[in-house]
Amino acid sequence: MIQKKICMVGVFATGKTCLVQRFVHSIFSPRYLSTVGVKIDRKEIPVRGEPVTLLLWDLEGRDGTRDVNPSYIRGAHGLIFVVDGTRRETFEQAFEIRDAVTGQVGSVPCAFALNKADLADEWKLTKADEESVMARGLYGVRTSAKTGEGVEETFKWLAEATHQSTGA
Amino acid sequence: MTSVRSAPVTIDAFGLTDRGKVRKDNEDHFLVADIHRSVNLLCGSLSADALINRVGTTDALLLVVADGVGGGPDGDLASERSAAAVLSYVGGAAFCFNGLDVAGEHHLLGDLEESIQGVHQQLLKEAGGPRVKAPATTLTMVLLVWPRAYFVHVGDSRAYVRRRGQVQALTRDQTFGEYMVSAGAWSEEQAMRSRTAETLASAIGGSELTPNVGLIDLEPGDSLMLCTDGLTKHVSNERIEEVLGLTLNARAMVEQLVGEALDAGGTDNVSVIVARGVA
Numbered sequence: 040m041i042q043k044k045i046c047m048v049g050v051f052a053t054g055k056t057c058l059v060q061r062f063v064h065s066i067f068s069p070r071y072l073s074t075v076g077v078k079i080d081r082k083e084i085p086v087r088g089e090p091v092t093l094l095l096w097d098l099e100g101r102d103g104t105r106d107v108n109p110s111y112i113r114g115a116h117g118l119i120f121v122v123d124g125t126r127r128e129t130f131e132q133a134f135e136i137r138d139a140v141t142g143q144v145g146s147v148p149c150a151f152a153l154n155k156a157d158l159a160d161e162w163k164l165t166k167a168d169e170e171s172v173m174a175r176g177l178y179g180v181r182t183s184a185k186t187g188e189g190v191e192e193t194f195k196w197l198a199e200a201t202h203q204s205t206g207a
Numbered sequence: 208m209t210s211v212r213s214a215p216v217t218i219d220a221f222g223l224t225d226r227g228k229v230r231k232d233n234e235d236h237f238l239v240a241d242i243h244r245s246v247n248l249l250c251g252s253l254s255a256d257a258l259i260n261r262v263g264t265t266d267a268l269l270l271v272v273a274d275g276v277g278g279g280p281d282g283d284l285a286s287e288r289s290a291a292a293v294l295s296y297v298g299g300a301a302f303c304f305n306g307l308d309v310a311g312e313h314h315l316l317g318d319l320e321e322s323i324q325g326v327h328q329q330l331l332k333e334a335g336g337p338r339v340k341a342p343a344t345t346l347t348m349v350l351l352v353w354p355r356a357y358f359v360h361v362g363d364s365r366a367y368v369r370r371r372g373q374v375q376a377l378t379r380d381q382t383f384g385e386y387m388v389s390a391g392a393w394s395e396e397q398a399m400r401s402r403t404a405e406t407l408a409s410a411i412g413g414s415e416l417t418p419n420v421g422l423i424d425l426e427p428g429d430s431l432m433l434c435t436d437g438l439t440k441h442v443s444n445e446r447i448e449e450v451l452g453l454t455l456n457a458r459a460m461v462e463q464l465v466g467e468a469l470d471a472g473g474t475d476n477v478s479v480i481v482a483r484g485v486a
Contacts, residue, residue, distance in 0.1 A: 042313060044309055044313070067390075068389040068390060068391065070388065070389055070391065072379070075377055075423060076356075076377060076421055076422055076423025076424070077422050078419065078421040079316065079420045079421055079422070080420075094313055108424055110355075110424055111424070114308065114309030114310075
């Protein structure tokens with residue numbers, strides 16, 4: 040059985056839990072409840088004809104005074120950095136977090152989920168911002184846990200990328 | 208009371224259950240168990256270096272509360288068997304706590320879930336199938352392998368962590384009301400008024416079982432508290448936060464909380480466990 044540990048990382052209230060809930064359970068909750076510690080969900084998806092179980096570690100959001108706990112990231116096969124597209128500062132902060140955690144997990148596939156895409160009127164990211172994700176060699180996509188936009192796509196891309204990077 | 212030495216902290220843990228003032232029986236069960244795997248070397252010629260990682264104890268602390276569903280058959284049986292199944296698994300798997308890697312952690316959590324699924328299936332089978340009302344229970348458990356606390360949760364018992372003066376819930380109630388509020392279909396007020404809000408949406412022996420799984424790395428000074436809803440029906444989160452902040456040992460905290468639940472009416476069975484990481 041192939042298992043891949045995927046960590047959801049980002050500052051608080053960017054929608055990490057909502058993205059996991061949408062992907063795993065096809066539900067969306069508008070109520071914000073901060074995650075304490077790590078919640079772990081799993082979902083099996085086919086990758087190149089093989090069943091792959093994604094173990095989704097939904098990490099508590101980083102706040103101003105506390106970094107991501109490195110021991111939560113240990114052994115991750117892939118990372119999803121979640122950005123709140125209506126709070127531009129979370130975009131920069133996601134790169135800061137990436138710089139901090141890359142040293143701990145090495146070069147593993149990373150996706151940037153530019154989340155809350157349903158809130159078009161409040162969107163603060165420019166086209167240049169979004170292009171800069173790709174320019175850095177990262178996979179970036181607009182997502183909405185509310186509508187489901189980009190959600191399956193992001194997890195499936197990461198599953199494929201982790202499968203490819205480890206050869207299993 | 209149990210005190211587990213696990214460098215750099217000592218864990219002070221205690222649990223208590225009470226029938227309450229209204230219920231005829233106590234259908235709650237709880238346990239606090241420290242898990243050791245040790246080798247007692249009587250004599251030998253190995254160097255101290257060779258003995259490191261081979262001799263010693265692997266300490267883990269298992270905390271479980273389970274609240275048998277009242278109004279149905281044998282709720283106390285369901286809660287007792289569920290707690291015992293977890294203890295049985297953890298006791299038998301003690302070898303794997305030492306230096307768990309990522310795959311080992313997933314294996315451990317998967318097996319804990321499976322042990323719960325096993326009891327669930329057995330209860331349904333003994334009752335005569337999924338369409339028959341079987342004995343049912345909640346279960347909230349923490350396996351603490353310092354500093355990591357793994358938790359598995361089913362139903363509306365709760366686990367909290369107190370850190371730097373703030374108490375936060377590790378678990379979310381798996382009730383119909385909580386799901387409706389989460390989905391935005393009900394307001395908090397509507398849930399409080401509804402008769403069906405407290406119906407369990409997930410229970411061992413129930414029609415649905417969807418365990419929640421997670422973990423948290425504790426810090427010296429943190430406290431964990433597990434409880435059944437006989438506490439939270441009567442004692443507010445604010446009061447729980449106050450009591451967990453008092454300069455008391457785990458036993459005194461538990462006795463204080465259970466006493467306050469009883470003083471406030473004790474309408475349900477109440478079980479509380481507190482575990483403190485003492486630097």
